[in-house]
Amino acid sequence: MEAAVHMxxxxxxxxxxxxATLALEHIDLTVQPGQFxxxxxxxxxxxxxxLSLIAGLLQPTRGxxxxxGNKIVKPSPxxxxxxQHDYLFPWKSILDNGLTGLRLLNRLTxxxxxxxxxxxxxxxLGHCESLYPQQLSGGMRQRAALVRTLATEPDLLxxxxxxSALDYQTKLQLEDLVSETLKTHCKTAILVTHDISxxxxxxxxxxxxDRDPGTIRKEFAVPDAMRRAIPFAAREVAGxxxxxxxxxxxxxxxxxxxxxxxxxxxx
Amino acid sequence: xxxxxxxxxxxxxxxDQVYTSYRQRKRNEQTRVLTVQLVTLTFLLSLxxxxxxxxxxxxxxxxxxxxxxxxxxxxxxxxxxxxxxxxTVAETIAGFLLGTLCGTAMAALLWWSPFxxxxxxxxxxxxxxxxxxxxxxxxxxxLGPGMPSIIAMTLAVTVIITTLVVFNSFKEVDPNYVLxxxxxxxxxxxxxxxVILPASLPTIISTLKVNVGLSWIGVIVGEFLVSKQxxxxxxxxxxxxxxxxxxxxxxxxxxxxxxxxxQAVSYLEKLLMRRR
Numbered sequence: 001m002e003a004a005v006h007m008x009x010x011x012x013x014x015x016x017x018x019x020a021t022l023a024l025e026h027i028d029l030t031v032q033p034g035q036f037x038x039x040x041x042x043x044x045x046x047x048x049x050x051l052s053l054i055a056g057l058l059q060p061t062r063g064x065x066x067x068x069g070n071k072i073v074k075p076s077p078x079x080x081x082x083x084q085h086d087y088l089f090p091w092k093s094i095l096d097n098g099l100t101g102l103r104l105l106n107r108l109t110x111x112x113x114x115x116x117x118x119x120x121x122x123x124x125l126g127h128c129e130s131l132y133p134q135q136l137s138g139g140m141r142q143r144a145a146l147v148r149t150l151a152t153e154p155d156l157l158x159x160x161x162x163x164s165a166l167d168y169q170t171k172l173q174l175e176d177l178v179s180e181t182l183k184t185h186c187k188t189a190i191l192v193t194h195d196i197s198x199x200x201x202x203x204x205x206x207x208x209x210d211r212d213p214g215t216i217r218k219e220f221a222v223p224d225a226m227r228r229a230i231p232f233a234a235r236e237v238a239g240x241x242x243x244x245x246x247x248x249x250x251x252x253x254x255x256x257x258x259x260x261x262x263x264x265x266x267x
Numbered sequence: 268x269x270x271x272x273x274x275x276x277x278x279x280x281x282x283d284q285v286y287t288s289y290r291q292r293k294r295n296e297q298t299r300v301l302t303v304q305l306v307t308l309t310f311l312l313s314l315x316x317x318x319x320x321x322x323x324x325x326x327x328x329x330x331x332x333x334x335x336x337x338x339x340x341x342x343x344x345x346x347x348x349x350x351x352x353x354x355t356v357a358e359t360i361a362g363f364l365l366g367t368l369c370g371t372a373m374a375a376l377l378w379w380s381p382f383x384x385x386x387x388x389x390x391x392x393x394x395x396x397x398x399x400x401x402x403x404x405x406x407x408x409x410l411g412p413g414m415p416s417i418i419a420m421t422l423a424v425t426v427i428i429t430t431l432v433v434f435n436s437f438k439e440v441d442p443n444y445v446l447x448x449x450x451x452x453x454x455x456x457x458x459x460x461x462v463i464l465p466a467s468l469p470t471i472i473s474t475l476k477v478n479v480g481l482s483w484i485g486v487i488v489g490e491f492l493v494s495k496q497x498x499x500x501x502x503x504x505x506x507x508x509x510x511x512x513x514x515x516x517x518x519x520x521x522x523x524x525x526x527x528x529x530q531a532v533s534y535l536e537k538l539l540m541r542r543r
Contacts, residue, residue: 055450057446057449057450074452075449075450075451075452076452077451077452079450080450081450083443083446083447085443087441087443087444087446087447089444089447089461089462089465089466091465091466091468092465100447100451100461101450101451103461104448104451104452104453104457104461105451105452152451
C-alpha cells in the first residue's frame with residue numbers, strides 16, 4: 001500500500017528581506033494510511049513549515065514530498081488543513097462556510113451538499129446551518145471549520161494546533177470528537193501541538209523536532225492500549241505518565257543543549 | 268414547587284423592573300438632548316431673525332430666516348426651485364456612485380497585478396495630492412459646458428481617494444482568509460470574489476459615505492464654473508445679482524439634501540452590515 005505521506009530528505013530555506021534561514025534540514029518522514037502522527041517541539045522548530053510543505057503551500061528547497069504516491073507541487077484536494085483559529089468567513093452562514101471548499105473546487109452538487117449537512121449534524125451543528133460564525137462559541141466554530149475541512153473528503157488531515165485557542169473543557173471534548181471522526185472516516189492525520197499529553201492521547205506516533213535548523217530528533221511509539229482508547233480515556237491508561245515524562249525530558253535536554261550552544265557561540 | 272414558581276416570577280419581574288427603569292432613563296436622556304437641540308436651533312434662528320429685522324446685521328449680506336423662507340416658498344410654488352434641486356442631486360448621486368465604482372475597479376486592478384501597483388504608486392500619490400478642482404478648466408473645454416463636465420469633476424474629486432482607501436483594505440484582508448482559499452487551490456478570480464471583496468465591503472460602504480461629501484464639493488464647484496442649472500448655479504447667480512437671500516437659501520437646501528443622502532447611505536450600511 002502507498003504511504004499516505006512520504007517526505008524524502010526535505011530541506012527548506014526560508015527567505016525574508018533580512019536574509020535566508022535554514023528552517024528544516026534532512027527531514028525523512030513516512031506516515032502510513034490511517035495513522036495519526038503528532039509533531040511536538042520548541043517554537044521555531046519548523047512545525048508549521050513542515051505542514052505547509054505537505055499541504056503544497058511551500059515548495060521544498062531540496063528533496064521531495066509525496067502524498068498518496070503523488071508528488072506535491074501545489075495545494076491538492078487530497079489534503080485538508082485545519083488552522084489554530086477557525087477563519088470562518090464572517091459574511092457567510094455556517095452551511096455556506098462548510099461548502100466553501102466544495103465551491104472553490106467546483107464540486108458543489110446536491111450530493112456533496114447533503115454530505116456537508118450530514119457532517120454538520122454529526123458534529124452537533126445541525127441546528128446552526130443558517131447561523132453566522134459570530135453567533136457561535138469558539139468550540140462550535142472550530143467544529144464548523146472541521147466540517148469545512150472534511151466536506152471535500154481529503155484523505156489526509158493536517159491539524160495545526162487546532163485546539164490551542166480553546167478553553168480546556170472544550171479542547172478535551174473536541175479532541176475526542178476529532179479523534180472519533182477521523183477514525184470513522186479512516187483519515188490519516190498529522191497534528192502539530194505544544195501540548196505533550198494531547199499529542200500522546202490522540203496519536204499513534206509522537207515525533208519530537210529539534211530547532212535551528214528543524215530536524216527530526218526522536219520518535220516515540222504510543223502503546224496500543226492508549227491508541228485504542230479515546231483521547232480523554234487514554235490519559236488514564238497505565239504508562240501514559242511515563243511516556244509523558246520521557247518526551248518532557250527529551251524536550252528539556254534539547255533546551256539545555258540549545259542554551260549551551262548559545263553560551264559557546266557567545267550569544 | 269408553588270413557592271419556587273413564585274420565586275421565579277419575583278426574579279423575572281425584578282429583571283423586568285430594572286430593564287424598564289433602564290429604558291425609561293435612556294428615553295428621558297434622549298428627550299432632554301432633543302429638547303435642548305430644538306431650543307438651541309429655535310433660539311439661533313430667532314436671534315438671526317430679530318437681528319435682521321432690526322438691522323443689527325447687514326441684511327444685504329446675511330438676510331434673515333423669514334425672508335429666505337418666503338423666497339424659497341415662492342420659488343417652490345412657481346416651480347423654478349425643484350428642477351435645480353433635482354439636477355444637482357442627480358449629478359451628485361451619479362458622481363458618487365461612479366466615483367465609488369471606478370475607484371473600486373481601479374483598486375481591483377491594482378490588487379490583481381502587484382507589479383502594476385508598484386509601478387503606479389508614485390503617480391497615484393501625485394494625483395492624490397493635487398487639488399482636483401484645478402482640473403475644472405480642462406474638463407470644461409474637453410467635455411463641453413454641461414452635465415458631463417460636472418460629473419467628470421465629481422469623479423476626479425472622488426476616484427483617487429476611493430482607489431487608495433479600497434486598495435489598502437484589499438491588501439489588509441486577513442492573510443489567513445486568503446490561506447483558506449489557497450488551500451483549495453482557488454484561482455485569483457475566485458479569491459477576489461469569495462474573500463477580498465466581501466471582506467472589504469465595510470470599507471467600500473464607508474468610502475461611499477465619504478464620497479457623498481466629496482461629490483457635493485465636485486458638483487457645486489462644477490456648477491459654479493459651467494452650468495445653467497442646479498444649486499451651485501443658483502448660488503453663483505445670487506452672488507452675481509447680489510441676492511444673498513438666494514445664496515443662503517440654496518445653502519440651506521444643500522445642507523438638508525446632503526444630510527438626507529448621508530442618512531440614506533448610513534441606512535444602506537446598516538442594512539448590508541446587519542450580519543457582521
